[in-house]
Amino acid sequence: xxxxxxxxxxxxxxxxxxxxxxxxxxxxxxxxxxxYALIALGFVLIFKASGVFNFAQxxxxxxxxxxxxxxxxxxxxxxxxxxxxxxxxxxxAVAVERFVLRPLVNQPDIMLFMATFGLTxxxxxxxxxxxxxxxxxxxxxxxxxxxxxxxxKILGGLVSLxxxxxxxxxxxxxxxxxxxxxxxxxxxxxxxxxxxxxHQAALSVGISLxxxxxxxxxxxxxxxxxxxxxxxxxxxxxxxxxxxSLKALPVLILGGFTSVPGAIVGGLIIGVGEKLGEFYWGxxxxxxxxxxxxxxxxxxxxxxxxxxxxxxxxxxxx
Amino acid sequence: xKDDILLAVRxxxxxxxxxxxxTDVSFDIRKGEIRAIIGPNGAGKTSMLNVINGFxxxxxxxxxxxxxxxxxxxxYEAASQGIARTFQNVALxxxxxxLDNILAGRTLKMHRGFFWQTLRHxxxxxxxxxxxxxxxxxxxxxxxxxxxxxxxxxxxxxxxxRVELGRALAMEPTLLLLDEPMAGMNLEEKxxxxxxxxxxxxxxxxTIALIEHDIGVVMDLSDRIVVLEYGHKIADGVxxxxxxxxxxxxxxxxxxx
Numbered sequence: 098x099x100x101x102x103x104x105x106x107x108x109x110x111x112x113x114x115x116x117x118x119x120x121x122x123x124x125x126x127x128x129x130x131x132x133y134a135l136i137a138l139g140f141v142l143i144f145k146a147s148g149v150f151n152f153a154q155x156x157x158x159x160x161x162x163x164x165x166x167x168x169x170x171x172x173x174x175x176x177x178x179x180x181x182x183x184x185x186x187x188x189x190a191v192a193v194e195r196f197v198l199r200p201l202v203n204q205p206d207i208m209l210f211m212a213t214f215g216l217t218x219x220x221x222x223x224x225x226x227x228x229x230x231x232x233x234x235x236x237x238x239x240x241x242x243x244x245x246x247x248x249x250k251i252l253g254g255l256v257s258l259x260x261x262x263x264x265x266x267x268x269x270x271x272x273x274x275x276x277x278x279x280x281x282x283x284x285x286x287x288x289x290x291x292x293x294x295x296h297q298a299a300l301s302v303g304i305s306l307x308x309x310x311x312x313x314x315x316x317x318x319x320x321x322x323x324x325x326x327x328x329x330x331x332x333x334x335x336x337x338x339x340x341x342s343l344k345a346l347p348v349l350i351l352g353g354f355t356s357v358p359g360a361i362v363g364g365l366i367i368g369v370g371e372k373l374g375e376f377y378w379g380x381x382x383x384x385x386x387x388x389x390x391x392x393x394x395x396x397x398x399x400x401x402x403x404x405x406x407x408x409x410x411x412x413x414x415x
Numbered sequence: 416x417k418d419d420i421l422l423a424v425r426x427x428x429x430x431x432x433x434x435x436x437x438t439d440v441s442f443d444i445r446k447g448e449i450r451a452i453i454g455p456n457g458a459g460k461t462s463m464l465n466v467i468n469g470f471x472x473x474x475x476x477x478x479x480x481x482x483x484x485x486x487x488x489x490x491y492e493a494a495s496q497g498i499a500r501t502f503q504n505v506a507l508x509x510x511x512x513x514l515d516n517i518l519a520g521r522t523l524k525m526h527r528g529f530f531w532q533t534l535r536h537x538x539x540x541x542x543x544x545x546x547x548x549x550x551x552x553x554x555x556x557x558x559x560x561x562x563x564x565x566x567x568x569x570x571x572x573x574x575x576x577r578v579e580l581g582r583a584l585a586m587e588p589t590l591l592l593l594d595e596p597m598a599g600m601n602l603e604e605k606x607x608x609x610x611x612x613x614x615x616x617x618x619x620x621x622t623i624a625l626i627e628h629d630i631g632v633v634m635d636l637s638d639r640i641v642v643l644e645y646g647h648k649i650a651d652g653v654x655x656x657x658x659x660x661x662x663x664x665x666x667x668x669x670x671x672x
Contacts, residue, residue: 355510
């Protein structure tokens with residue numbers, strides 16, 4: 098009975114006992130969740146428009162952040178470096194379209210998936226060649242990102258909010274909202290969804306696949322850049338960052354691979370779930386559950402709702 | 416008017432590796448006519464349509480559209496010049512609604528920047544309304560009002576074919592290519608589809624090239640028929656002439672050896 102009490106009752110008693118700690122944990126979970134959502138968004142964009150799971154999304158994030166930092170280290174003013182990096186992401190999109198997607202058009206999805214593996218290692222190689230393998234520091238001040246913390250005295254305690262986290266949440270929300278509207282309302286958004294459904298039919302109504310792919314990969318590149326800046330500002334910019342991108346997998350399974358809102362909600366659930374689990378239930382089994390809890394949640398979802406919370410039900414008439 | 420040539424196929428040959436799909440085929444399509452392409456299975460009919468709308472590039476020969484010759488063209492270029500098509504096995508955007516599918520056909524007609532479209536404001540809003548109105552007219556015309564918001568993947572086959580026709584019509588094509596528009600339909604659905612095809616042809620003056628296996632329908636609908644067999648053209652002319660052509664009869668019924 099004691100174990101049941103410790104699992105089902107005690108954590109909630111603790112939450113009620115120290116509400117300020119609960120709020121702090123929730124906040125940290127939400128911020129982590131927003132960043133997971135941003136990574137997942139990059140995956141969703143490409144998956145929606147080409148049906149390809151882009152394994153290289155994580156490394157694109159690192160590559161974008163490295164380019165930005167590398168340019169500022171060479172003495173380029175930060176705003177200019179930001180623009181140049183966006184330019185580099187555009188060139189990357191064009192190159193991917195020309196040398197990876199175009200030769201593989203009409204091939205099975207698994208081929209394209211494997212090609213993104215190849216792309217990952219090309220980007221790692223090129224990145225190390227140009228910028229070296231040492232971790233770098235994101236110049237947050239030059240990029241006008243705030244630092245320091247706001248301390249709120251609420252609920253009889255102290256809740257500390259990092260200004261950087263607030264900025265991350267705001268930027269992520271704006272980006273996500275913009276993309277969601279873009280997909281729903283614009284001609285290009287409709288074309289993107291059309292391409293995802295049927296290449297041939299999309300071609301026949303005058304949609305240019307090449308153009309759409311460049312747009313999608315470029316957008317995913319910009320999202321990767323934003324994510325890279327945010328993650329890079331919290332830790333260092335290094336190739337180790339791409340491991341975080343694996344967290345996007347449970348997020349996607351939870352939210353559905355094709356849904357922009359799903360990526361956000363999935364990200365938040367995973368982020369908050371992780372932190373709450375670690376803080377309140379972790380000590381029961383010795384801690385460290387943060388690293389695998391997300392995958393466990395994803396596994397449960399695969400069993401009961403494989404299309405995710407917001408994913409499109411697969412409709413097939415036979 | 417009927418003698419103006421809209422599209423001419425000249426000595427087109429197409430092969431995939433060692434397989435010859437089309438061999439030295441020439442024919443033309445006149446403005447405003449319904450032109451049928453018939454032939455037994457594997458005759459190269461669909462390949463011919465694919466050549467016309469730029470999916471395939473013929474190794475030899477050329478295509479004249481509006482009098483301009485070309486050997487190669489990308490599908491979206493064909494689309495922007497006014498060639499629309501439907502597919503043998505229905506190629507719709509299955510996850511999208513009927514309305515969105517038909518709106519997708521307007522892709523090339525929308526010009527406002529995506530920035531304004533995102534905000535849904537000013538000229539972009541006016542444009543959106545105008546296109547929506549056009550699509551509603553098509554929906555009305557094809558009598559598919561009741562499935563306007565339904566995801567097309569869940570619709571029965573006959574209706575999917577209609578939505579696909581609607582998407583092609585949304586492009587306001589000068590040349591409409593229909594690949595077996597009545598395949599797998601029952602008699603009633605065939606009659607509906609025939610009516611739509613004739614109406615499109617007469618009301619909008621759209622030139623139509625059509626592949627169809629139901630010979631009765633083909634004879635009733637088309638102004639002229641071209642017959643392919645094993646990639647060669649074996650007959651070309653008005654329905655009555657084609658019907659009595661010995662080669663055509665042999666191709667369809669087989670020859671005693």
